[in-house]
Amino acid sequence: QVQLVESGGGLVQAGGSLRLSCAASGRTFSRYAMGWFRQAPGKEREFVAVISFSGSSTFYIDSVKGRFTISRDNAKNTVYLQMNSLKPEDTAVYYCAVNPFNRSYYDSRVYDYWGQGTQVTVSS
Numbered sequence: 001q002v003q004l005v006e007s008g009g010g011l012v013q014a015g016g017s018l019r020l021s022c023a024a025s026g027r028t029f030s031r032y033a034m035g036w037f038r039q040a041p042g043k044e045r046e047f048v049a050v051i052s053f054s055g056s057s058t059f060y061i062d063s064v065k066g067r068f069t070i071s072r073d074n075a076k077n078t079v080y081l082q083m084n085s086l087k088p089e090d091t092a093v094y095y096c097a098v099n100p101f102n103r104s105y106y107d108s109r110v111y112d113y114w115g116q117g118t119q120v121t122v123s124s
Contacts, residue, residue, distance in 0.1 A: 002026040002113040004096050009118030012086055016122070020081040022096030022115055030054075030074040033099035036081045037108060038092035038120075048094070049081060050105040059105055063089075086122045093117040 008020040022034070035050040049060045049070040058070050069082040079096055097111035104110045 002098060004098070004113055004115035006094065006096055006115040006118040009094060009120045011121045011123065014086060014088055014122055014124050016086050017082070017084045018086065018120060020083065020094055020096075020118060020120075022079045022081075024077045024079070024098070027098065027113075029077040033102045033105065034070075034072060034079040035097050035099055035105065035111060036070060036079075036094060037097060037111075038090075038094045039117075040089075040092040043092075045095070045108055047106045047108065050099065051079060053102055083120070086120075088122045088124045091120060091122050093119050 003025045005023045012018055031053055033050055033052050036048040037045050038048050039045040047061055049068055051058050051070045051072050055072050067085045072079040095117045096115045098113040099111050101110050
């Protein structure tokens with residue numbers, strides 16, 4: 001059994017920053033890629049960012065490139081999403097998830113464990 005617990009969401013003004021954390025337990029964290037997804041009201045869940053198991057590779061959706069940074073600390077079993085220059089369109093529930101196959105990063109169907117989500121609201 002794997003547990004993922006996100007934290008760090010909240011309400012912030014446009015242009016502000018937030019840092020999301022996702023603490024993992026129950027699996028050898030360092031073996032797996034970790035992703036962040038988000039879901040806005042009335043929209044489908046979308047890929048945001050992913051980091052490889054070693055942390056050496058990262059990928060982002062185009063709309064967050066240059067503003068968001070994903071990182072991980074395998075000693076702490078935690079993955080982070082630093083979000084800067086936030087925009088109202090970034091408003092969503094953000095989820096972290098485990099990618100046990102270390103591939104197909106953009107496809108939510110290959111992620112097998114998900115956190116409960118943390119709300120991010122950006123006001124204009």
